[in-house]
Amino acid sequence: MCGDCSSEHVLHKLNRDHKLFPVDQFDSDEYAKELHARQNVLCDHNNKDPVEIFCSVCKKYICATCMFLEHKEHDCLRLKSAAVKRKEKLELHVRSIEKRSLLYDQIKTAAVDQKTAVEQERMKSKSQVNKQLELVIKMARQRAGDLLEEIDTMSNAKLEVLNTLFATATTEQNQLNDVVDFSRKLINHGNDKDVLQMVAACEQSNEGALQSLDIPKLPAALTQLQLITQDMEECVTNINSCFGDVVPAASGRLVRSIKVELTMSPKEFINHVTTGANGDTLIGIWCNEDKSRNRIHIYDTTFALQGTIPNPRAVKNNAFGGIAIDDDGNIVTSCQTSNEIIVYTKRGNKVRNFRSKSPEAVAVNSKGHYVVAGRYTLTVHHKDGKILQTTSDPGGKYQKYIHCNVNDDVIVTGDRMRVYDSTLQLKYRYGTQGDGDEQVNIPLGTCCLDNGDIILTDFGNNRLHLVSPDGKLKCFLLSKENGLHQPKDVAINHLGKLVVAEKEGVIKSFEL
Incomplete structure (x- = not known):
């Protein structure tokens, strides 16, 4: 303030204890001492003793006397120690947010790349x-x-x-x-x-x-x-x-190829892959000889291993597999032998489990319900386990895979692909045995594009089918010529890349 204002300032009753400093004295010791003195807060109990302690239970600043009286059973720390502790906790939150912010950067970069690619393709x-x-x-x-x-x-x-x-x-x-x-x-x-x-x-x-x-x-x-x-x-x-027709087609450009370490004896192989909204990739590992080795690996966006969910029924050597992520971000999996759907946090902590008959695969629809492909059934459960709908679904020689699209159509594979609507009424079947157009040799995992097109893995023919929403082959999206070998499952990650899991432990990402 100017000289006139400073003169007027001290004349007011409420301002008479204020001490004014010239601007050029802000770095002086006198100013620092005065500022520190005025920052001292007095304890409520006598409005005399300065606060030195922080009670984390009451969330209050107190003096030493109060710490030994009203707060003697509470977790109390000196202000500096409490501040350091809270800073450390805040730092963890900030790092988590920064990590999430980096995901947005990745998504924005990928979006810019895709926008460029879209314009080029246009x-x-x-x-x-x-x-x-x-x-x-x-x-x-x-x-x-x-x-x-x-x-x-x-x-x-x-x-x-x-x-x-x-x-x-x-x-x-x-x-x-x-x-x-x-x-x-x-x-x-x-x-x-x-x-x-x-x-x-x-x-x-x-x-x-x-x-x-x-x-x-x-x-x-x-x-x-x-x-x-x-x-x-x-x-x-x-x-x-x-x-001709305009159809989505994979560019065939391999973006990344990662080798997951698997044992040869007993023989392990990759069975499932799915991706989370935060960029995590979840890999299901299967072992026919020793099912206690079945497990789920969780990788971050850099494909660094973040954790492993082991087979919870390892003692009984029960089959454990299948992966889905629900709307709470939890991992949903199944144990066929014990007739269970089991839900975990991403840290591997069990959330709940419930009974479902002979579950081979599980998916999550837009309502957050769990859709389970049983050996001979197709069942929709509430996340608490309550059965909402069920219908028969034929068994076959091969393990079932299941996926739900944005319209809650249910795509199930076994000997061939079957597509049901949201009421579990069969819409159509796709794929007879063979290696020609609209033919498959062991159909396994599926995923869907936003327009409803289905990407189907054709394990024995080393290719991916792009199938229209009404069940017609549009094209072969990827094949052996693109380096595809025994694809087991597919997913689309948060960057819009097509993730393909191959049986022998290779995870490949392709440009769409």
Whole structure:
């Protein structure tokens, strides 16, 4: 404040104990001492003793006397120690937030990359459409030119015939007219002697003309020219076929490949993969020879191992596997032999478990309900275990996998892929045995794109199918040519990358 204001300031009753310092004295010892003195807080019990202690139970600042009286059973620390302790706790929270903030940076970077890729693909796809349009137009013009030339050729051929016919008819008509003219002159102007001398020759000439000349006929086939075309619907279908369809396709570019360490004896392999909203990747490891070794590994975004959930029924060597993440961020898994669904925190602490008949796989729908693929059933549970819906679902030679899309359609695989709606009514089946189009050889894990397309692993054929929401093959998304080998499960991570788990322990990320 200025000099005038400072003079007025001390005149007010409430400000009379204030001490004013010039700005240039803020670094002085006197200012620091005065500031420290005024920051001392007095204890409530006598408003005299300064507070030195912090009671963490009452969340109050107290003096030493109070610590031994009202707060003697409480957790009390000197202010500095308490502040250090709270700073350490706050530091943990800050680090957690900073780590989460880094995830946002990763997502933003990935989003920028994808935006660039989308614009590039937009230009590329439009260029392809325009090239196809030019090709179709060129082909249409070429065909139209051929048709026009054919029309000219056919028309000229007809005209040539008609011109020849016309010329012949004119010549023969002139001959007849000459005979008629001579005969008319003889009749009208000839004397009797001339008539008698020439009539016989004239009659003979007339009869000869009638006998030798035949009136030409127009050929019926040359009187019409017809353009035979297909109906418009078939033309549209053919044009659509020429242009093709726009479908999502993996670029095939391998972003990352990680090898998970597995034992060879007893033989271990990867069975499941799923990803969390925070970028974690969860890997299910399976061992047929010793099911007590079945476990779930939890990796962070850098693929550093964060924790392991062991088989809770290892003592009984029960089968343990399948992974889903619920809307609380908990890990949901199953134990088929003990007929259990078991829920864990990401730190591996058990949250709850409940009974479900012979569960082979579990997924979580948009309502937070657990959808369980049993050996011969398909059941929707509330997260507390209550059965909400159930229906039969055929068993098969292979373990089932299950996934729920954004519309709560339920995708189950076994010997083939079956898709149910949210009421568990079967919509369609996909994939007969084989290696051709819409054929599979051991279908396993699935995941879905935002538009409803399904990505299906085809283990025996070393490829991924991209299937439309109505069950039609769009294309093979990835195959052996992209380095795919025995894919077991698929997921899409928080950065929009396609994560593929291969049986022998390799986790691959591909650009979509």
